[in-house]
Amino acid sequence: MKLPDAIKNLNDLAYLTRRKLENENGEQRGAVVMWRTKGAEEFNYLLQCPFCGVEEQSQAFFKKRPYRVQCSNCGKSILIEKLAPK
Numbered sequence: 001m002k003l004p005d006a007i008k009n010l011n012d013l014a015y016l017t018r019r020k021l022e023n024e025n026g027e028q029r030g031a032v033v034m035w036r037t038k039g040a041e042e043f044n045y046l047l048q049c050p051f052c053g054v055e056e057q058s059q060a061f062f063k064k065r066p067y068r069v070q071c072s073n074c075g076k077s078i079l080i081e082k083l084a085p086k
């Protein structure tokens with residue numbers, strides 16, 4: 001997965017996470033990078049769906065945890081666990 005230019009300047013970011021994603025068999029087949037720039041309400045994310053393998057970049061608003069994103073190709077909902085730092 002190629003990282004987007006938007007997240008290369010960490011000083012502009014209020015939030016950044018990157019994690020691997022598993023499919024229904026527990027196999028690592030996908031990944032997600034999620035970030036939010038300072039002053040913005042929406043999160044941006046780059047998703048490689050662990051179920052169908054398609055990559056997409058999109059935006060989402062999250063009102064409450066746990067955060068979920070939906071693959072626009074296969075429609076599966078993907079849980080982004082433990083988004084906040086401990």
Ligand SMILES: [Zn+2]
Binds near residue numbers: 072
């Ligand atoms: Zn998918």
